[in-house]
């Protein structure tokens with residue numbers, strides 16, 4: 001018996017088998033869930049990666065900044081499952097000019113793209129799928145702690161701060177439908193998105209030495225486990241919350 005037995009979960013953000021979302025989908029299936037994936041852009045690649053899951057799920061196209069994709073999403077998901085109990089938002093993108101120490105020179109158009117894709121999308125994805133969540137459910141998004149500034153992360157850090165706030169407001173507005181909204185704030189993990197951040201290794205190198213529990217940038221499973229736990233019925237009264245899965249790094253001062 002799994003903690004997601006009978007649950008129908010939509011997982012965004014699978015790109016490679018190092019994607020945090022890939023491990024969420026794998027663990028969710030192992031825990032009894034029926035999973036539907038969405039893929040962005042390289043759909044053939046996402047479909048091939050999906051075959052590495054315990055059961056091959058359907059893959060639906062979704063550019064989360066495309067209003068037409070969002071408008072048809074509930075109907076397309078509804079062709080595979082008769083409702084949803086969970087949504088996983090594992091989406092992030094920042095133009096290169098908004099990262100890597102260029103903070104003072106970044107143009108608004110690049111910041112806007114980062115915020116549209118990485119932040120506003122939590123609201124638009126959730127509202128697109130709310131009609132399928134008539135029994136209530138759980139929305140979980142991936143965050144990166146931004147209670148302080150970090151080198152290199154720049155406007156992505158600002159987008160993540162806004163994501164934290166977006167989750168709190170979303171939780172306020174969907175609570176009366178018994179829908180919970182929570183974030184998992186993961187430590188740095190070596191994924192495609194992370195490797196596209198110039199200087200990621202410099203940012204990540206402090207974690208293993210400072211986190212009380214240590215930290216392995218190559219192991220996305222602890223973050224994925226927390227997402228699955230939040231999707232389950234074991235956090236029935238928790239919403240607007242941030243669960244840190246970073247080896248405890250955020251709790252230390254030096």
Ligand SMILES: NC(=O)c1ccc[n+]([C@@H]2O[C@H](COP(=O)([O-])OP(=O)(O)OC[C@H]3O[C@@H](n4cnc5c(N)ncnc54)[C@H](O)[C@@H]3O)[C@@H](O)[C@H]2O)c1
Pocket residue numbers: 012013014015016018019020021039040041062063064065089090091092093117142143144185186187188189190191192193194
């Ligand atoms: N890797 C880390 O160090 C780390 C740490 C904390 C949080 N996160 C967050 O985890 C989430 C997943 O990232 P990841 O590290 O697994 O990397 P990843 O590259 O595997 O996943 C990022 C995903 O975002 C998707 N995406 C980008 N633009 C999109 C769009 N317009 N529409 C739909 N999807 C789009 C990509 O297709 C990809 O699947 C992101 O929100 C990221 O910020 C990552």
